[in-house]
Amino acid sequence: MTQEINDQRIKRLNTLAWVFTVIVWLLVGAMRRFKFDPGVDLSFLAGLNALFNTGVSIALVTAYYFIRRGQVERHRKSMYVAIILSAGFLLSYVGYHFTTEEVVFCKEGLYRSIYYFILFSHIVLAGLSLPFILLTFIRGFVGDYVRHRKMARWVFPIWLYVAVTGPVIYFMLLPCR
Numbered sequence: 565m566t567q568e569i570n571d572q573r574i575k576r577l578n579t580l581a582w583v584f585t586v587i588v589w590l591l592v593g594a595m596r597r598f599k600f601d602p603g604v605d606l607s608f609l610a611g612l613n614a615l616f617n618t619g620v621s622i623a624l625v626t627a628y629y630f631i632r633r634g635q636v637e638r639h640r641k642s643m644y645v646a647i648i649l650s651a652g653f654l655l656s657y658v659g660y661h662f663t664t665e666e667v668v669f670c671k672e673g674l675y676r677s678i679y680y681f682i683l684f685s686h687i688v689l690a691g692l693s694l695p696f697i698l699l700t701f702i703r704g705f706v707g708d709y710v711r712h713r714k715m716a717r718w719v720f721p722i723w724l725y726v727a728v729t730g731p732v733i734y735f736m737l738l739p740c741r
Contacts, residue, residue: 574706581698595661602663609660616653617730620646624724670740679736686729693722
């Protein structure tokens with residue numbers, strides 16, 4: 565593949581990543597305004613979201629382990645798992661939030677402050693990191709390993725934080741359901 569063709573491919577994939585990101589941002593923004601009744605109880609999706617995020621966390625740590633040991637193919641496969649589980653999470657998350665009323669946090673005091681700190685940082689970092697997660701993945705996918713590595717050094721810990729705090733938020737909300 566010539567460099568010009570590869571550059572065009574990267575440009576198209578980057579554009580797709582940004583279009584996808586904007587669509588996700590719009591959906592997330594619409595979730596609080598619009599609720600749909602699917603005719604079935606989808607509240608179980610909250611637990612599924614936590615499972616997806618737990619799987620993403622495990623896949624990310626595994627991918628990190630493999631790349632630190634020079635096992636590039638295993639790293640790649642682990643990253644595919646992380647991306648697939650993240651896509652599953654996103655579908656489940658959107659389905660849950662468009663069909664189920666929000667659970668209001670019911671605790672007081674320091675626990676409440678900790679919850680809202682984790683929740684706020686999780687939401688902000690999830691939204692801001694999405695395009696960079698996709699762009700980092702694209703760079704690895706197309707073989708632009710120098711730029712992939714540079715981005716992954718700061719994208720990885722943020723993505724891992726978001727993936728880990730998702731289940732933490734779920735468990736903190738359990739007594740309030």
